[in-house]
Amino acid sequence: MSSSETATTAESTTTGHDGAVRLEDVVHRYGRGGETVTAVGPVDLTVPAGEFLVLVGASGCGKSTLLRLIAGFERPTHGAVRVTGAQPRPGGAAGVVFQTPRLFPWRTVGGNVDLALRYAGVDHARWPEHRARLLARVGLEGTEKRRTWEISGGQQQRVAIARALAAEHPLLLLDEPFAALDALTRERLQEDVRRVATQTGRTTVFVTHSAEEAVFLGSRIVVLTKGPGTVALDLPIDLPRGDVDAEELRASREFAALRARVAHAVKTAAAA
Template sequence: MPQAETAVAEPKAVLPEVVLDEVTVRYGRAGTGTLAARRGTQALTTAVEGVSLTLADGGFTVLVGPSGCGKTTLLRVVAGFEPVSEGSALVRGSAPAPGGGTGIVFQQPRLFPWRTVGGNLSFALARHGVPRAQRPSEVAELLARVGLTGMGRRRTWELSGGQQQRVAIARALAGEPRLLLMDEPFAALDALTRERLQEEVRTLAASSGTTVLFVTHSAEEAVLLGTRVLVMAAPAGTPGRIVAELPVDLPRTPGTDPAALRATPEFARLRGELTTTMREAAALPS
């Protein structure tokens, strides 16, 4: 008997982690009343306009640019905190929404001061559906990942600023997020703590394959952490937009010495190129 042909299933297409298509975000609302009618204006502020961006699975993308160019606004769109006025935003093929496999680290830790360090992490694990019996071991593992082993019973106000930010990073990693959003998480820290946390985040991203969108003002931090850097600008008060992209091809394997990486000619070249691009972008005509 002739053998029946076996159907071969075609591989499913892998969706990008994030897709922004011509995204525009406006704040405020249309002006009303006699004054607004006389001026013929609307009380609307356009934060970003016509921004398109795709984040592939597992990449580390950094947004750089001066204050007010819309970096945080884009991060909030991806997080599901900010609605899109025009265009579309998709995270894994669906509209962005808080939670749902996305971890967020803000500029400030925003921990619950009435809970212990472990209590903050347990709360996050509970929200991700981790059974109560598993939470203590997972809290211990998270603390170990950010260098805070044995500090689960401490109160958050007993910790230094750098330690609190480590807890915030651990909390963001509690649900093993596929997507990690970080808004200048090290801006307020001292240089030594900042370098230590940069290395921890770089190592965590390289070892876990998590997709990261990271906001910073620093060209050096962008080159150190990112696999690509997107430069934003809003010259002369115009809406923010992406004006340049710089791919970064540097070693990303866990255990790479950041001091040795910074000392390489390629790192210096990329940092200089990005610094020049940022300065030129800030002076772009409207």
């Protein structure tokens, strides 16, 4: 068994749940009476355990709405959302990473992770061990005593990812977490997230506008139509995962072909 498979097995044993997601005839509206706006739906979608699903589409197509429904932050107007067979509840179903890190500035890097460990119910005596493992997983060894304003925006997002992993939920949700970062930092963090997802085996749902980001990260891509968002394309991505050179992958013909296909689907769906 490879090291990544060993890590996946260990993680699955720790969480004890598979993280599978099921959306059944989901429709979500905002407003009341005659002022309602349908944001998304109807959507039927199954995300098997361990899959890395990327939701991609133009602004206003309902990507973030679907993510909030899966996280349990909102309830669908119609239909049902299930995570591992149960209705999701905030904080109980998934680790969530937002567009901005949302760190506590009065706490150190380690202190932000410790707070997540506290809410996850990890025994206090085991915090140092868990904190070190989480920070190492996102490439932040040796930063635990630094203040959040002393690290870069990309490093802050790494802290946010480490914090989302602290509870060891079987599901990880990321809502355009790299949108505000420069291109180089964004690529590096894409590589980090891809590696973490492979190592942990967690079910992952990632929201983006970028066809290139979607193809690099996802084992499956769902393109949404313009609002109300419905599924325009459901595409499995058959690219190497695990130990792979990121630059070689991005430069490959297979990658370019998939990126072009997804970009065309996004453009067509937005214009329909």
